[in-house]
Amino acid sequence: MSHTAVELRRARIALTISFIGNGFLAGTLVSRTADIKHALHLSAGGLGTALLMGALASLLWMAIASRWVQRWGSGPVTAVAIGAYCASFPLLGFATTVPLLWTAFIAYGIVLTTHEVAMNSHAVTLEHAGERRIMSMLHATWSIGTLCGAGVGGLLSQRHLQIGWHFAVTATVVALVGVGMRSWLLPGSADHASRVHASEKKKRFQALPGVFVALGLIGLCEQVGEGGAGNWGAVLARESFRASPFLATLPYIGFSVVMIVGRLTGDRLANRFGARTLLVASGLIIASGLGLGMALDSLTGEVIAWLFLGAGCSNVIPLLFSATGRMARASSGVLVVPSAALALVTAISYSGSLVGPPMIGYLADATSLHRALEWAAILGLFVAGGTLLVFTRDSEAVH
Secondary structure, three states, X not given: OOOOHHXXXXXXXXXXXXXXXXXXXXXXXXXXXXXXXXXXXXXXHHHHHHHHHHHHHHHHHHHHHHHHHHXXXXXXXXXXXXXXXXXXXXXXXXXXXHHHHHHHHHHHHHHHHHHHHHHHHHHHHXXXXXXXXXXXXXXXXXXXXXXXXXXXXXXXXXXXXXXXXXXXXXXXXXXXXXXXXXXXXXXXXXXXXXXXXXXXXXXXXXHOOOHHHHHHHHHHXXXXXXXXXXXXXXXXXXXXXXXXXXXXXXXXXXXXXXXXXXXXXXXXXXXXXXXXXXXXXXXXXXXXXXXXXXXXXXXXXXXXXXXXXXXXXXXXXXXXXXXXXXXXXXXXXXXXXXXXXXHHHHHHHHHHHHHHHHHHHHHHXXXXXXXXXXXXXXXXXXXHHHHHHHEXXXXXXXX
């Protein structure tokens, strides 16, 4: 099904707003994670367990989210999911006991997963319809959202605004904007070309393992570092380096700024140098920059580490998601549903950001938070090495 230039432009605007809204809520949570930890008197492991609740819910829900996208289309599911995300987000701030916090993170994991699978699937659909790369640019707008959310949240944390009301007002604003733009997304029929009949499902799922699993594992290694930056950066700054609530957000703000710059240029860099070269460089930057920053053992060192981490992480997920969509649509002789392939890669990749932070918390209890974060640097080498093994030398197609 073809779409007019106006329809594609409006859909891209609406999807951009969806990415920004998702990122703004994520940045808001980052800015108040340390406050949640202190309010409930949680240890690093206790916070890690709460994060793990959301991680498990997200992983278990990934296949359901994919089926919803296949059934109703990525556009409609994106529109509904952003509303559900905003409705559940304040629960994280109003949780007054550990069981309530676990419940809130479970709900958060479910709605976040649904929205991210849907909006990234819609991005793949738009790339195919418009025949141009837009994934890195869209993820750049997500990073802009996280930067704004973290910055505003840091200021409000400094003023000791009650967490629940902060989250409720933020979610309401995002919901109003997101719902207002929902009609601009492409209809569910835009994904129909990618669907298969029930009799073809077995053949479809036989195509999903293998190369898509490999792409997901590369993303997993990167997401451990990105998740660590988001969930533990402020905690490290406040507890190890005695930073004020606002200063504790500076590492993540620097991380977000560098990530935005990287993603704004990512599509052009990938067109010029190739996805393979850009991914290898990204892995090496993560490993060297985060390792150096942690070795300095100071707030300045953490800021340096987060700057390098932002540069290295900026384009890994957009490039992997874009490659997944292109591969699924280009598959010959085998039926591959792009949303199913993307859900698999997303599930494996995002398990790094979801399971990684809780594991960092447990390692921090056993050793120290500083030592636990050094492991994320090592995983940058796996990003570089995995890319060399999976991607071909002359194109973004994979072996």
